[in-house]
Amino acid sequence: MARQRAEFTQWLGPVLDALKALDGSGKPREVCDHIAEHCDVPTSILDATLKSGQTRFYNQVHWARQYLVWEGLLDGSTHGVWSLTKSGYEARVDEFDARKIVAKWVKIHAAARKSAIPVTEHADDPASPELEEEEDSAILLEILKKVTPEGFERICARLLRESGFERVTVTGRPKDGGIDGYGVLQINPFVSFRVLFQCKRYKGVVSRAQVGDFRNAMIGRADKGIILTTGSFSSDARAEAEREGAPPVELVDGERLVSMFERARLGVKEKTVYEVDHAFFAGFMGSET
Structure with missing residues (x-):
C-alpha cells in the first residue's frame, strides 16, 4: 500500500x-x-x-x-x-x-x-x-559526465554547430571569466547574434552566483550567453538568467542537453521500441486479476 x-x-x-x-x-x-x-x-x-x-x-x-x-x-x-x-x-x-x-x-x-x-x-x-534513471536518456547523460572537461567543451561546440551556429570556437583559455567558447547564430541575412557559452560537466547544481558571474564576463562581448551543464540549475539560478533588464542567459541542463543530442542525432542511433499497451489488455483481464 x-x-x-x-x-x-x-x-x-x-x-x-x-x-x-x-x-x-x-x-x-x-x-x-x-x-x-x-x-x-x-x-x-x-x-x-x-x-x-x-x-x-x-x-x-x-x-x-x-x-x-x-x-x-x-x-x-x-x-x-x-x-x-x-x-x-x-x-x-x-x-x-x-x-x-x-x-x-x-x-x-x-x-x-x-x-x-x-x-x-x-x-x-x-x-x-x-x-527512469536506467533509460537510454540517463545512460547518455552518464556518458557525457564521464568525458574529459576539454572533451565536453568540444562536444558542446559540435552540438551548437549541429543546431545552426556558425564560427563556433572553443577558446580553451583558463581564467577567462568562465567563457569556454563563442559562436554566431545567423537569424536571417540581415540579423545575427554573437553568443558566448560556458560548459559545466558535473553532477552538481549551478547556482545563481555562477550564472551572475558568467553574465558579468559576457557583458560587452556578446548579445547572448548559454550555459550548458550535465547537472541542473537551482530555481534562483533560473530566476537570475531571466532577470529583467539584464543580458539574457540561456540555461541548458542535463535533461535538455540529452534531448538536444537526440534531436540532432548526435552520438545516438535511432531504434524502434515497442512498449506493451497495458490499457489495451485491461478489458480482457479476468475479475480475479
Whole structure:
C-alpha cells in the first residue's frame, strides 16, 4: 500500500491544471515551471536531484504525466509536447482521485506482467519513478559526465554547430571569466547574434552566483550567453538568467542537453521500441486479476 502513496501522485492534478492554463498543451519545462509557481513548490524540492543528476521534481512530474496518459486524460504523443485529450479537458483530479488512478494502473501493470509478460529481475516498476534513471536518456547523460572537461567543451561546440551556429570556437583559455567558447547564430541575412557559452560537466547544481558571474564576463562581448551543464540549475539560478533588464542567459541542463543530442542525432542511433499497451489488455483481464 505504501507504493500507492508514491510522491509523484501529488502532481497528477497540478499537471492537468497547468495544461488547462496553458490552453491545452505545453512543453514539459513549461508545465513544470507553471506547477512550481502556482503550487508554491519549495526551493528545497525544486533543487533536489536524483543520483543521475536529474531533478527529482522534474522526474516526478513526468511520471505523473505518464499515469495521466494511461488514464486517457493526456495525449500519449512523444513529440516533446504534452497535450490534453477531450476527457482531460473535462476532468478534475484531486489527491483522492490521483491515488485511485495510480492504484488502478499499478494493479493493471502487475496483473499483465503476472499473467502474460515475462518479468526480469530489474523490470521497470511503474510505481517507482527513480527507475527512469536506467533509460537510454540517463545512460547518455552518464556518458557525457564521464568525458574529459576539454572533451565536453568540444562536444558542446559540435552540438551548437549541429543546431545552426556558425564560427563556433572553443577558446580553451583558463581564467577567462568562465567563457569556454563563442559562436554566431545567423537569424536571417540581415540579423545575427554573437553568443558566448560556458560548459559545466558535473553532477552538481549551478547556482545563481555562477550564472551572475558568467553574465558579468559576457557583458560587452556578446548579445547572448548559454550555459550548458550535465547537472541542473537551482530555481534562483533560473530566476537570475531571466532577470529583467539584464543580458539574457540561456540555461541548458542535463535533461535538455540529452534531448538536444537526440534531436540532432548526435552520438545516438535511432531504434524502434515497442512498449506493451497495458490499457489495451485491461478489458480482457479476468475479475480475479
